[in-house]
Amino acid sequence: MVHPKSSDPMAEDTVKRFLSNSHDAIDAADQDLRALNKAIHDNPELGYQEFYAVETISSFLQKRGYAVTKQAYGLETSFMAEIGSGGSLVIICVEYDALPNIGHACGHNLITTSSMAAFLGAAKVLQSESFPGRIRILGTPAEEGGGGKVKLIEAGAFDEDIAAAIMAHPLAAHQFAEGYDGLAGLKFIASQKFEVEFRGQSAHAAGEPWNGVNALDAAVMAYNGISMLRQQMRPDERVHGVINDGGTAPNVIANYTRMTWIVRSPSTKRSEALLKKVQQSFNAAALSTGCEYDIIPCVSSVVCDILVQ
Ligand SMILES: [Zn+2]
Known part of the structure; x- marks a missing residue:
């Protein structure tokens, strides 16, 4: 030191x-x-x-x-x-x-x-x-x-x-330079956590699947869209998410799914720009499946620019 x-x-x-x-x-x-x-x-x-x-x-x-x-x-x-x-x-x-x-x-x-x-x-x-x-x-x-x-x-x-x-x-050791014991301040410091709900129409998956609007498909498409977006993301940004609710039964077209996501950037301005790109995947998934969707910010989830020294 x-x-x-x-x-x-x-x-x-x-x-x-x-x-x-x-x-x-x-x-x-x-x-x-x-x-x-x-x-x-x-x-x-x-x-x-x-x-x-x-x-x-x-x-x-x-x-x-x-x-x-x-x-x-x-x-x-x-x-x-x-x-x-x-x-x-x-x-x-x-x-x-x-x-x-x-x-x-x-x-x-x-x-x-x-x-x-x-x-x-x-x-x-x-x-x-x-x-x-x-x-x-x-x-x-x-x-x-x-x-x-x-x-x-x-x-x-x-x-x-x-x-x-x-x-x-x-921190994980790879996050700071060799020869140092630590890091004064972490990147990905501006983070936004939110839930996304897709709403479709349930139908029997074998009997009449054509009458369903598949909310699970929407969640999967959104997940895949964001996975592809990662190639165009800066190395100091992160987006990660899970499907919390992916439907109820394999023979029922899911009419509701819920995901939780976190978008992280070094600054609030950049995290907002990244969030806009992420949102395009939700738009695309909703448009393509015919689902409706809502984004629900998690309470106290926005961590703004923090001054580090
Ligand atoms: Zn922690």
Whole structure:
């Protein structure tokens, strides 16, 4: 890891001392941090149901003497703890929800662990040095599509004069350059999640299929159209989707299908342009099958341009 160089040797010594103090605090908690990581990983919970995680993280903090406020900002599975006084306020966000059926595949257990380590390290420096400043750890539930931070923003969690709100998210190693431990900011950051419903006409698939309007065909055509669109997409964009409801019985022409899609780009402007192209596949599928369709944006699904540094 490369640290910024200062021309002032005094300042450099101070930074060295801060780093060494914070590393000592993190090293001292090594075993407990590993146990915390494993506990969260082994007990995956979906968004807004992270009761075990909040209990486990709270007792981790309370054991170290930090007072924890549960249900922070009115969210049942949020919490916060704060140290220091005056000066600037830095918020360290903690995520801990998992994905349906596959547990912590997005690695939010590692967010818990790294945020907790950052809090312990920074708290040690703040406690052993005499300068003003506050560090707040804030539990942000439901980050897998539940918009937990959006609800926290709406509830005023970030209204104060905040110097920075930070956290780290695990990434696949190929996503950052060789020789680096991480990446300051991720592409595909502007994302739009939505459902698409196709409506047709059911008919018996053997008796009189010609009277049916096939909503499953529409979903399949849309899926294939978007798959072909991928060749013309930029390398830093993604579109991915599933068919959630593909019909009821093989001998019934499906009159209803539902898909969920996510469109991701580095900026809101580009994600909107990409969404327009994706939409052409829904138009084409509807036109060709005779189905009607609706696009339903998922609540709190639009993640706009985020400033990274
Ligand atoms: Zn994630």
